[in-house]
Amino acid sequence: MKVRRKDFIKGLAIGTISLPVFIRSWIGENQAQNKMAGNFSDGRTYEWKMVTTWPPNFPILGEGCNLFAEIVEKMSAGRMKIRVYGGGELVPALESFDAVSSGGAEIGHGAGYYWAGKVPAAQFFATVPFGMNAQQMNAWILYGGGLELWEELYRDFNLIPVPGGNTGVQMGGWFNKEINSIDDFKGLKMRIPGLGGKVFEKAGGAPVLLAGGEIYTGLERGVIDATEWIGPFHDHLMGFNEIGKYYYSPGWHEPGAELEFIFNKEKFEALPTDLQAIMRAAAGYVNTHVLANFEAKNALEMSKLMEEGIEIRTFSDDILEQLRIFTGQVIEEAIADDPFAQRAYASYDSFRRKAKEYAALTEKSFHNSLQI
């Protein structure tokens, strides 16, 4: 320890504390290269398109994209104008990845698990059941090796991924009957997408794929018996409290859905360096604001729902333990034939285990100490 401390202090004195590679490349190396090429600012005005997986101006998520466009334009003194499109306005929501990859649009905003059919490893950069929460995802991505892997994965698609917010821990969903044991999932039709849906299927449930706009009537008419969505704020906007009897905690299937900006790599790297830095800084700003907005609105809305007397339930430890076991099986199957997904998951899971041990002594211990 003494040696490390000595090295650290020596490093401080001569300014050689090493920065993560990705930060070096953002603020140092590219800048030096571009300066040499006379590319620091070219005085041109750019008009870029941003496609998203959200309905136009969708609360928090679409709004976060609008905020991005607004601050980029201000920071660049009008040299970068970005027009934000909701899902379906320019291309269908789930085709955003391809649209940005091909250059049809220069920027996208969504979540990695939307592209899991095409790029299975992408879901480890979004969320996995019983995985890391928002704080831990940010830690792994920015300082735990996650971003380097994510960039490597998207490079083949001519894309650069940048963290673009997080939902925080979601809720477990609305059910029309109480779930007292894992057997209560048997035969249950639930709108629950992704890996969570596969886990639910292993528990005997029937995951149903429904777009956001179809969920309310699906639940009302008994096409589905249960649904998850996001959290109290968006769920209340959707009116699920009017038709769902029990609101379950926690959202084991989405402990912190990480959202992403995707930039067309070729076009982004051809930009003047100051505009590149402005876009990365704006993305970092939005990354913080989206999570804060979720946390604030969800806390306030949950308080309102509780005043209205909604029935809140918590999945028992037994149920969660069973679901955790199924999750291990689902992930093993998901990565079996994909060497990159195995590498990404190995990094994810190794970091998750350490973060979990640390959180047991800090976050968990602290929350347990709260009596109100």
Ligand code: CA
């Ligand atoms: Ca969800």
